[in-house]
Amino acid sequence: MKKLFYLIVPLISLVFGSCNSEPTLQKYFVENTENKNFIALDISSNILDVDKTKLTVAQSEALQSFEKINVLAFKLNDKNKSQFEAERAKVNLILKDPKYQQLMKFGSGKQGASVCYVGTDDHINEFVFFANKNDAGFAVVRVLGKDMNPTNIINMISVLKESKIDMEQLKPLQELVKK
Numbered sequence: 001m002k003k004l005f006y007l008i009v010p011l012i013s014l015v016f017g018s019c020n021s022e023p024t025l026q027k028y029f030v031e032n033t034e035n036k037n038f039i040a041l042d043i044s045s046n047i048l049d050v051d052k053t054k055l056t057v058a059q060s061e062a063l064q065s066f067e068k069i070n071v072l073a074f075k076l077n078d079k080n081k082s083q084f085e086a087e088r089a090k091v092n093l094i095l096k097d098p099k100y101q102q103l104m105k106f107g108s109g110k111q112g113a114s115v116c117y118v119g120t121d122d123h124i125n126e127f128v129f130f131a132n133k134n135d136a137g138f139a140v141v142r143v144l145g146k147d148m149n150p151t152n153i154i155n156m157i158s159v160l161k162e163s164k165i166d167m168e169q170l171k172p173l174q175e176l177v178k179k
Helices: 002-017 025-032 057-065 081-095 150-162 167-178
Strands: 038-044 066-075 101-107 112-120 123-133 137-148
Touching (some): 025 066, 025 081, 081 123, 137 150
Antiparallel strands (some): 101 112
């Protein structure tokens, strides 16, 4: 029994000690979901009310590669300007991690948007859209899926155009826009 104890304790220490403490977007989303300055929204693939029998093969593949969208938006007001700057800096730091490969960026550092992805060119697991504006706030949108590729994203846009989106899932975002 003593030998088993001496074997298990170091093993447990190794497992818990080797956890990655670097910031990630997933951790950032979890930490800020309940923060009153943020609006968090998870959008599942079933938001798209699509007649699957009318989809092309390419559109079907695109839809199958899509899993969900996570949105985290910081709504700027007169009382949270300093927190806005700090939170925006945190997101920028996370997105500088080499695993987030930048596809495009436009605007300046204080106001603009960027698109990054995680994975390889033909096996993308996550697209990240980050947009910020000095007088409004910022939003981080994670599009999660399996083996997505740029063609799937283009085909997904055509599916979105043909779908009847369930607006009930988007109510929190509508509230952000109203304010």
